[in-house]
Amino acid sequence: MVHLKGGSRPPWVGLGAAVWLQIASGNAYNFPLYSHSLKSVLGFSQQQLTMLGVANDIGENVGILPGIACNKFSPCIVLLIGAFASFLGYGALWLAVSQTVQSLPYWLLWLALCVATNSDAWLGTDVLVTNMRNFPVSRGTVAGILKGYARLSAAVYTEIFGIFLHNSSAKLLLFLTLGIPTLCIVMTYAVKPCTPLPGKTLLSVAIFFSSKWPVFCSAYIFSLPQY
Incomplete structure (x- = not known):
């Protein structure tokens, strides 16, 4: 049974936090950014790399367990599961690509990639539900906003990869290992079931402001010079 949280914190706070979590939940789109390192550093063949791509897609799209969990547990628990999946999966990939641990078996990396990208499903399903x-009276609008930001994540990650991480696959995997769990932990307070706002006008205003402010941050990222 999901308990509603009443009080002074309105639901749009959770919607604003959900925007950032939806951007983070698109981490499966990063596979092309570091896949070449899996091939060059670890010596995988093209066929092995293709099978890792399959693992990437499987993990991203298996969402039945997050859906069931959303009906049984609080949103913060679901977020923490997604954070743990990201930390565990991308952490194993980082250990391999950075050669911190030598000779990790291929099957372990395949499973690690499944687990890592399955964090997409946990984060995305949790904030959407x-x-x-x-x-409740603006479900279509809310779903459209959040799904749109999930698709924007590929561009955001690409800019971060090029500008801040200097096109380093190892740095990207470390960023995913630590960054996504950190964001999830920070946002657990905001993403909670709340008493819906009274009145459609307030809902429209809340949705407008919570959906527009990340656009300015994204525009700033895209305006930074490329190196």
């Missing part, structure tokens, strides 16, 4: 419950 929670916010659709928090905005």
Whole structure:
């Protein structure tokens, strides 16, 4: 049974936090950014690399368990599961690509990639279900906003990879290992079931502001010079 949280914190706070989590949940789109390192550093063949791509897609799209969990556990628990999956999966890939640990077996890396990208499903399902419950009269609008930001994540990660991580696959995997869990832990307070706002006007205003402010941050990232 999911308990609603009443009080002074309105649901749009959770919607604003959900935008950032949706951007983070697109981490499976990063596979082309570091796949060449899996081939060059670890010596995988093209066929082995293709099978890792299959693992990437499987992990991203298996969402039945997160869906069931959303009906049984609080959103913060689901977020923490996604954070743990990201830490465990991308951590194993980082250990291999950075050669911190030598000769990790191929099957272990295949499973690690499945687990890592399955964090997409946990994060995305959690914030989508929670916010659709928090905005019952604007479910379509909320779903459209959040799904749009999930697709924007590929561009955001690409800019971060090129500008801040200097096109380093090892740095990207370390960023995913630590960055996504950190974001999830920070946002656990905000993404919670709340008493819906009274009135459609307030809902529209809340949705407008919580959906527009990340656009300015994204525009700033895209305006940075390329190196």
